[in-house]
Amino acid sequence: MSHEGIRFVSAKEAGKDDGPKLTGDAIKPLKVRVDKTGGTGMSIDWADGHTSNWNFAWLRAACPCATCHEERDAVERAPGVAKPKPVALLPLYEAPSRPVEVTPVGKYAIRFKWNDGHEAGLYSWDYLRNVCDVEYRKQAQ
Numbered sequence: 001m002s003h004e005g006i007r008f009v010s011a012k013e014a015g016k017d018d019g020p021k022l023t024g025d026a027i028k029p030l031k032v033r034v035d036k037t038g039g040t041g042m043s044i045d046w047a048d049g050h051t052s053n054w055n056f057a058w059l060r061a062a063c064p065c066a067t068c069h070e071e072r073d074a075v076e077r078a079p080g081v082a083k084p085k086p087v088a089l090l091p092l093y094e095a096p097s098r099p100v101e102v103t104p105v106g107k108y109a110i111r112f113k114w115n116d117g118h119e120a121g122l123y124s125w126d127y128l129r130n131v132c133d134v135e136y137r138k139q140a141q
Contacts, residue, residue: 026050027129032110034102042110044128052132057082059112060097064127065120079131 025047034042041055054062062079063069072079085091101113105122113119 021126022129023126024048027126029125034099034110036099036102039096039098044125046129050129050132052128054080054128054132056097056099059123060114060116060118062131063118063121064123065118068118068121 028047029044030047031045032042033044039056041053042059043051043053045051058080061082064079071083072081077083095115098115099112100115101119103111103113105111108126109122109124111119111122
């Protein structure tokens with residue numbers, strides 16, 4: 001019997017609550033804008049009147065693929081928070097995160113192929129609106 005796709009979590013992680021999840025019009029995009037050429041990021045106007053804006057660095061650091069998600073959870077890093085860079089005598093130049101390709105996935109998600117070669121994450125409308133709302137609630141406190 002295969003256990004592929006099953007993820008075991010700690011009691012601490014299972015008890016995490018970021019508040020109620022948004023549904024309905026809150027996760028229905030009316031307009032999605034990706035400024036791939038200008039490199040500024042993505043914005044979504046939602047059916048409930050809210051507008052979300054993300055820069056590409058934040059989106060890359062919030063990749064929802066299993067590998068990135070587990071890596072963030074292991075060090076308790078929130079979506080959108082970049083990995084700390086190792087301290088080096090001579091820091092190497094790293095190109096800013098930018099998508100080289102953007103593809104809609106059905107009516108439920110968007111996929112980015114990043115300039116670092118990563119392309120495993122499907123950014124569902126549900127995921128994007130709920131991480132936006134979590135950040136909005138944190139800033140409002």
